[in-house]
Amino acid sequence: MVVGLGPGEARQLTPRAVRAIEEAQVVVGYKTYLAFIRELIKGKEIISSGMRKEVDRARIALMKAAAGQAVAVVSSGDPGVYGMAGIILELAGDRVAVEVIPGVTAATSAAAVLGAPLMHDFAVISLSDLLTPWETIAKRLEAAADSDFVVVIYNPQSQGRRKQIAAARDILLKYRSQDTPVGIVQNAGRPEEKKRITTLAAMLDEEINMQSTVIVGNSQTKIRHGHMITPRGYVL
Numbered sequence: 052m053v054v055g056l057g058p059g060e061a062r063q064l065t066p067r068a069v070r071a072i073e074e075a076q077v078v079v080g081y082k083t084y085l086a087f088i089r090e091l092i093k094g095k096e097i098i099s100s101g102m103r104k105e106v107d108r109a110r111i112a113l114m115k116a117a118a119g120q121a122v123a124v125v126s127s128g129d130p131g132v133y134g135m136a137g138i139i140l141e142l143a144g145d146r147v148a149v150e151v152i153p154g155v156t157a158a159t160s161a162a163a164v165l166g167a168p169l170m171h172d173f174a175v176i177s178l179s180d181l182l183t184p185w186e187t188i189a190k191r192l193e194a195a196a197d198s199d200f201v202v203v204i205y206n207p208q209s210q211g212r213r214k215q216i217a218a219a220r221d222i223l224l225k226y227r228s229q230d231t232p233v234g235i236v237q238n239a240g241r242p243e244e245k246k247r248i249t250t251l252a253a254m255l256d257e258e259i260n261m262q263s264t265v266i267v268g269n270s271q272t273k274i275r276h277g278h279m280i281t282p283r284g285y286v287l
């Protein structure tokens with residue numbers, strides 16, 4: 052099973068995800084995320100590894116599952132959104148039956164913290180160019196910006212990768228006004244959760260890191276009483 056943990060604390064898990072983890076004999080995951088579910092996984096065999104070890108984790112999990120053990124591979128948010136589900140399904144072939152259990156992804160957990168910015172069409176774009184060439188990312192940003200999608204940015208910035216968020220902002224500014232609302236949520240659903248609402252012109256003045264999701268409004272998005280809202284179009 053590939054199980055989505057939601058954005059952070061254990062209370063954000065769906066009941067189905069909790070049951071899947073309870074039923075597992077072996078739990079495989081990135082060590083930061085295993086810490087969020089430490090109570091649930093007590094007494095189980097735990098296989099943890101650091102970031103960028105996704106393929107290793109998938110291979111070990113499939114080996115254990117093929118040997119007849121009940122294995123849960125845990126992934127933050129939703130496992131099918133930049134998570135472990137794809138790798139597991141690609142490697143599993145028809146050797147092992149795989150069930151994908153969804154979780155609350157960062158786009159919707161961050162949106163809930165900000166208000167209701169995703170009430171209309173939106174595009175989700177990761178700025179990580181480890182596996183995707185920057186030209187492809189830039190092309191997708193252009194297309195989403197030109198089409199007036201609300202844009203949700205995952206993996207906005209890391210220690211070694213700071214230029215992409217500035218480049219993304221510049222692309223968006225070609226199509227959107229400087230005052231376009233931008234919401235930045237760090238650690239959604241965790242005790243250290245932090246939100247800021249700013250503008251496209253000023254967004255780079257805010258702290259943005261790998262625990263952040265950035266939501267850039269469309270031409271209709273507004274701020275009301277501290278909430279970021281993209282109108283659906285109702286006459287109110």
Ligand SMILES: C[S@@+](CC[C@H](N)C(=O)[O-])C[C@H]1O[C@@H](n2cnc3c(N)ncnc32)[C@H](O)[C@@H]1O
Nearest residue numbers: 058128129132156157205206238239261263264
């Ligand atoms: C590799 S992606 C994993 C996404 C995950 N599978 C999901 O569905 O949320 C990692 C990125 O997700 C976003 N993210 C994950 N958890 C978050 C949280 N609790 N608060 C804000 N952003 C988060 C950040 O943009 C982070 O850089």
